[in-house]
Amino acid sequence: MKLWQKIFLITLAFVMIAVSAIAVLLAQSYFSSAIRQQRVGAEAQHEYYAANITNKISYERIKSNELVLPDDKIKSAITDMLSSYSGSKTGIAVYNKNSEIDSIHSDVFKSVPNFIKQVKNSESEYSIITDFNDKTYLIIGSEITLEGQSYYIFTATDITLVYTNHEIALSYIKILSIVFAVVTALMLLAVVYRLLRPLTRVNASIKRIAGGDYEARIDEKGGSEFKELASNVNIMAEAIESNVENLQNIADSRKRFIDNLAHEMKTPLTSIICFADILQIKKNITSEELRDYSGIIVEEAKRLKGLSEKLLELIVADNAELEFRDINISELLKEVENSIKPIIEKRGMKLNITPVNVIIRVDKDLFTSLLYNLIDNAVKASDEGQKIEVKCMLNDDKLTISITDNGVGMIEDDVKKITEPFYMVDKSRSRKAGGAGLGLSLCVEIVKKHNAKLNIDSAVGVGTTVSVIMPVGGGSDE
Amino acid sequence: MGGKATENKMINILIVEDDSNIAKSIEVTVSIVGYGSEICSDGKSAVDAVKSGKFDLVLLDVMLPGMNGFEVLENVKSSGIPVIFLTALGDVTEKIKGLRLGAEDYIVKPFEAMELIARIEVILRRFDKGASTLRYGDINVDVNKHKVLKGGKVVDLTPKEFSLLIFFIQNIDIAISRERLLSAVWGYEFEGESRTVDIHVQQIRKKLNLKKHLITIPKLGYRLESEE
Incomplete structure (x- = not known):
């Protein structure tokens, strides 16, 4: 399941459960209080009837001037009382220990014989809610004492309306919940979609990157x-x-x-x-x-x-494993001069070396090879009889060894490519001079190993200056 | 140099190659079989040379200064001259590119002189620029009709003997190894023995009375010597 679906469904479920629970609890509490109210009313009515009957009996006894009213008179008095209430919807029944004396709207009482028995046996007030003929009744029963004998009075109040109202409320809650759920769902969807939309974008971009489009970027x-x-x-x-x-x-x-x-x-x-x-x-x-x-x-x-x-x-x-040693640069240049002399002389050229007395830390073989190659390149670029200058300059901690010729020179584009292996500015010229196009590549490698830099300045027809710039007192510590 | 006698005009080949020694080696190689040649060392002058119409075939180096071989080919395609590429790149894609552009063949450096000659002859034959009748002394060969006359009389040769004879006449004075003969006459895929070559050579010698001219070179192969 996708993240947005999970967030959507879980949030929707929680919201719906909470809302429904609160609505149901509210309805329930309203319902309970309605029942309580009905009960209070019904109890008041019950006591009113009981009091009326007791008063009526006292009144009859005084009227008949007897000490104790006989049973038949009690019975007829009760019957009189009940018949006067026949206009009310409340069911009333009066029992003595053994049998029913009289009742009105009394069908409901027949459905609760056990309750009646219970009231008779316990001599206190009880109430029960019961369904009868599609209606709900609150039945209250209590004992009254008439002329020293126990009588039992029961009243049944119709409280169907409370239940119907409760059911209507519940069905309202149901409908409202569904409507609320739909509205909430739509809002949630919109919100979740908006919140998670950047994720889709991020995902799409990552897919593009994974697919090899490494230039793809995401809007932040x-x-x-x-x-x-x-x-x-x-x-x-x-x-x-x-x-x-x-x-x-x-x-x-x-x-x-x-x-x-x-x-x-x-x-x-x-x-x-x-x-x-x-x-x-x-x-x-x-x-x-x-x-x-x-x-x-x-x-x-x-x-x-x-x-x-x-x-x-x-x-x-x-x-190669480099072997760094402290060597005086003037000694090194002397050696290189000796080994390149035959070529210089053969071509009728001049090599002018201006050394300084500086100790440098280099791999002797490689550094000699570097200087030899650079001077050899200068020779190859020059015509017979021309001059080559090798100068050393000490500047702060840096030694610059520059080799300058007055040869053919190069255009800027060639200067950029000249250190690439096999690159030759003029193939036929450098082949005639025995070049393979690897000399400067070699120089670059050696320079790198010595933590130095190689600079090439050149102009066509003027000549070329190649400089090695290196820290004094130590090559690479690698 | 010996006489390769044909009734056609001399074949003229343009060599486009910037390395002067390679150009020279090609020039010498094609001169052995009697072809004329000129050398161009860059693309632009090669295009001009081809457009002059003097040449029957171009041997074209790919890596040239200025304009590379592929560009030269595009520029001269319309002239219809067969082009063979010469290159140090053994790359298959380069090869396909060259052939797709319309080159007839593609020879990878380094190559042997004989291989170059063989490839050139295949292309010339394809373009019908090779000789249709060949002559060697009193032997006349009609390449198209597969007919051999010696002193005016018809000599019967098997197809293989016929091909072998043509190959020798086309490569007069060149020492040819048995392997080269096998691949040229019997085809590259033929896994035959060099004995096969020997038997056929003996047949040609006998039928055309060439014992003195078609000579065996020890450890190498055979050579048809020029008539003197």
Whole structure:
């Protein structure tokens, strides 16, 4: 059963039970007081008749001048009395110990013989309510003493009206209850619907989010609980969205990496396999062709070798346990300068290094590789005879190592993508220079491991400055 | 280079490939079977080259600078020139995309020289651009009528021997492995033994007196040498 149905039915049931109970109790108490009133009236009347009979007997005795009025005179006096009351609707009966003396409207008394016997035996006043001929009567019986003998007088008052009124009241209550129930139900429905409507909205939005629409958000409207719920759901949706986006980005960049790797491996392989096949199947190959084709095979194989070496470096940088040591940056730069010197000299270039005496805490192998790659990139971007500047600057706790070339430079769009694996601004140029497009990706990994930052500034035709900005006195504590 | 003699004009192939070494390897490969070729290293000039109408077939790399292979294909579709894609992407969806755009075939890098030649010949035959009559010395072959004349006399060949002969004449001076012959003549699904190839080659040698020209290359296969 749905929540709104439960709330609706339970509330309706409680309200109806309470209202009906109160109505019934009210009717009941009204009814009881009506009966009590009737009884008081009936008792008064009963006593009035009894007193009248007693007075009549005294009067007859004085009139007849006898000491004790004989039984037959008593009987006739009573008969006289009762006949004078025959106009009243009240039933009256008078008994002596043994039999009935006289009665009017007396049929009802025949239906309660036990009551009459009880009154006769106990000598005190009793009353009973009994149904007779579709009517309800209040019967009162009491003992009176006439001329030293016990007589019993009974009166029966018709109280049917009280009962009929009670029944009418009850049926009114029934009808009113039904009307009230319908009205209450409608109002309740409206209220419950209004109160719970935000829940439907929240539900619908959660369904959309669960269905993969991570951008869906809920209007933060409704009661304070719903506002809170909606805002929590929104927070959850945001977390999911950003996590999914992160995962998607990772998956995308993995896929790009694999696609690019496949491309970078297959391109040299294609030339190698094709030329090797040609050497195998072609007849009459001139020595010039042989040199040419095998030269290409060697060249492309070297390209593959370079690619696999860079890949290996990248994997090592990613997984290696780093060994942080305190090293003077000027020493490191000296080492890098020595190892890159042959390339610089071969291309007739100049490398100008301005070191500072600062101790940095780095993994020596990786950091050397970082500096080497950055300078190597500068060499590749430059033309023969150009100059490369390496400068160190200490600013507060930060050391900036910048490598500046006056080479081809890049447009802004290329600067953004240049750190992506396999991204090459000018493919043919960087291939000629032996690049695989992995150098800067490697640098980014190394920089990350050292809690440092990599900045690239470039302008086409002017040159490029790559800066490594790192905290002094400690690399990463990871 | 040896004479592949046909009565048709020379087949001319446009190679669209940005890697100069791959482009060169393709150029050399197609020259072995006597096709001419030109190289384009980017999409835009490729479109212009195709529209010049000089070419019978285009070998099109997918990853090109500027305009990629799919875009080039869309631009030259109307010219009706058969296009074979060359790509490093082995992705099935890429393959379907290429074929749906109207490419005739799709070759995944890296490929062997012989495979490239075989695929090109299939497409040229489909477009009826291959030779309908072939000549080798005093042997004349009518491809459509399945007829072989040696010195003017009809020589009876079984269908398989006939196909094998055509394959050799089309690939003069190329060493062809038994596996390659099996897949070219008997079909890729044929799980036959290389002995089958040997028996048929012996029959051709005998019937057409080619003992000196159709030579066995140890550990590899056979080669039909050019007439001198």
